[in-house]
Amino acid sequence: MALMVTYDEPNVSREDYDSVRAQVGWEAAPPLGCLLHMSYFDDAGFHTVDIWDSQAELDAYLAKRFNPALKVLQLPDAAPKAMELHLVAASPALEKYFLPAATVD
Template sequence: MAIAMNLAWPELTPELYDAARARVGWEEDVPDGLVLHTSWFADDGFHAHDIWESQDQFTRFIADRITPVIKGELGVQGDPQVAISPLHRRFVVPGVTGGA
């Protein structure tokens, strides 16, 4: 079942996010099951919203690729707050492609 994942991580700075993105390479080596990733920074830190084909695929990506880099290599101490919900509907605007 597809899921919507919302994540908040106050300790993750733009510099740490960019370092993790470069080391993990999820844009070049897309994890199995990832459909959409969005991220932003607000006054309370880092936020992400993803769509995944399944919770198992998301969990595996975090355990195998994200945690070793963010917690191991980059030394981030805190944990994110993660909320997962079953995806009810997905609409992609015609003509929208690519990343930015």
């Protein structure tokens, strides 16, 4: 069952986020099982909302790629919240945001 995963961190800057993205190589090698990634900043800090295919794939990504990248940058381990989704519906217009063909690990 697909999951919606949210991550909120008040002390992560745009520069931190870009550095973590560079460390994990998300665009060049999207993590296996991550179907959608969105991020934003507001007055409360940094936030992401992801759609993952499974808890196992999320856990593997956190352990093998994401938390090690946070450690390199001296940021605390991520503590995302995962909720089982009832429905995922996407407009075909979402296609304009797709990444170019990339290898998936």
